Amino acid sequence: MLSIKNLRASINGKEILRGINLEIRPGEVHAIMGPNGTGKSTLASVIAGRDIFEVEEGEIIFRGKNLLEMPVEDRSSEGIFLSFQYPVEIPGVSITNFMRTAVNEQRKYHGLDPMPANEFLAKMEEKKRMLDIHAKLANRSVNEGFSGGEKKKNEIFQMAMLEPALAILDETDSGLDIDALKVVANGVNKLRRPDNAFLVITHYQRLLDYIVPDIVHVLFDGRIVRSGGKELAMELEEKGYEWIKAEA
């Protein structure tokens, strides 16, 4: 589904990603762990297409298409979803309006007519129920005045609405209390299907108790220095990152 080869990327001339290789197949959940400042969020941003990063080398192929040649919105319509670490506020724009615009722009990209309003509203209801999200969320402005937990739940809700092939969760667990974390993890688990995949970026092993990964990668200094099964996460939790640093 996603194939990253020898990806090098920099910001303001400073190289952050220094040769990433990653293969994700449908139905898989991958976790990327690592100390702060090793390039985890940069990897997420580069896949999504944020233009402040310069791709120096390498390729990202997503379902047979070269992502690096596509603008951000096309990557999204192709099925890439990024759950932001710090979701931005858009004052005055209701989540309903925001989501309708997103859903229908994606449909337009695929040559489909806009979703009828009643169908759309029904879908919103269904997803809210599924994710156990408070009804009021939908009428509030996007992320405006949301608590940290609400913002992350809102990201998961948007993910459920857009039904991406690949969802990247960038530090979704940061700033969440245990209850919010469960809601988020529960949502992700409900959305898992044989034909979609998840890339979970996290600093702590805690989230992986709830979203169980198939493969865990350790990112250090812009490279994936180790990959393994879920037991690798446990090992990291036990030994800390110093052990990896020493090895690298």
Place this chain on the structure above:
Amino acid sequence: MENDPNNILDEVTKGEYKYGFYTDIEMETAPKGLSEDTIRFISAKKNEPGWLLEFRLNAYRKWLGMTEPTWAHLHHPPINYQDIIYYAAPKKKKELASLDEVDPELIETFNKLGISLEEQKRLTGVAVDAVIDSVSVKTTFSETLEKQGIIFCSFSEAVQKVPDLVKQYLGTVVPSDDNYFAALNSAVFSDGSFCYIPKGVRCPIELSTYFRINAANTGQFERTLIIGDEGSYVSYMEGCTAPMRDENQLHAAIVEIIALKDAEVKYSTVQNWYPGNKQGEGGIYNFVTKRGICKGNNSKISWTQVETGSAITWKYPSVVLMGDNTVGEFYSVAVTNNYQQADTGSKMIHLGRNSKSTIISKGISAGHSSNSYRGLVKMTKRALNSRNFSQCDSLLLGDKCGAHTFPYIKTENQSSIVEHEATTSKISDDQLFYCNQRGISTESAIGLIVNGYAREVLKQLPMEFAVEAQKLLAISLEGSVG
């Protein structure tokens, strides 16, 4: 859902100024230029009583001694007032019983604008007094209104039908020598709308008038007079679209509102005159004087405007809060793009005790445009315990446009409270990336963000206007970020 943001955004991509066409209807016009003769010609054409001709001539004589104001933050080449035709009217004018009798070309124009009278009549419950150029062509719903004693007709008609009412109130809110453009209008105004709501009557429908400039070199000088008698209520809407033109067209309108004791008048407008092309050529010069007076105690006047058009906008809808416990409101969204210039805001003059006013102004500038808020809040000695709250926000798109705020505050008593808040912001890259990541194109994202920014004002508009306004905001900012 009519206000589907995606339909709106579809339209955004269509490009050129959508209403840039004009109708070819035989015109009967005054000769170019301004003189006492022109004014006599206009007055005679309209079969006006002597006092009104005198009103016009008086204004003209005052105007001759006045000079164009230069204090606004606006730049334009000098206007040649002798190169303007001051009167034009569709020639075929007779009483019409049904739409079938209306000039088919005119119907076509309405259809292009999406304001088919028939549809309006049947579906929306809105009475439309459609003004093409200067003479009112068709008034609908007048029967329904008549039953309640409401008078809603063209200004010329009102002069014939209710001359005493017109005489009593004309020029009482905006004196004929109030300012240069008001004097010009008072001298040459051709037509406009008149509205009177009798005592205790709540007008059951939104009143709406569509103005349209439709002939080359014809200045537009509408005159609107709205009177809310004691305890009455009316919501009045005015909307504008103008055909594409190469030459600048002058537009100098006056709107006067009188609210008597316990009356409430709500005036909403979407202004979309031709703004000129992307190089800043052409476009309407819009010099408007709009003022209301809360004459009786407990009365209320509310202005809501969405300004997206015109090369130049010079406009300060104001309220004189004369009675005690009166309320004045001003909600504005002003968009400027390319080389548009806007100097707009409001004046709240507090004379009555416990009077309250609110000013919410949202400026959006893009391209090389200039967008200024200019406002005056005045608390006189008598206006004890009065309050004003002003909020002036500016949103900048790109780095070649300008936003300016000129708030004037004068307080002559100790018990009143005046608050002024102002912010300037830009659409952030983070916001755009967030929208893009959800599949929303940058153009659509700007439409979305801008509509969100203006929501506080848009929600003041009647529903059908809010929809139109949302579309206009998106269309006006098309291509502003690249």
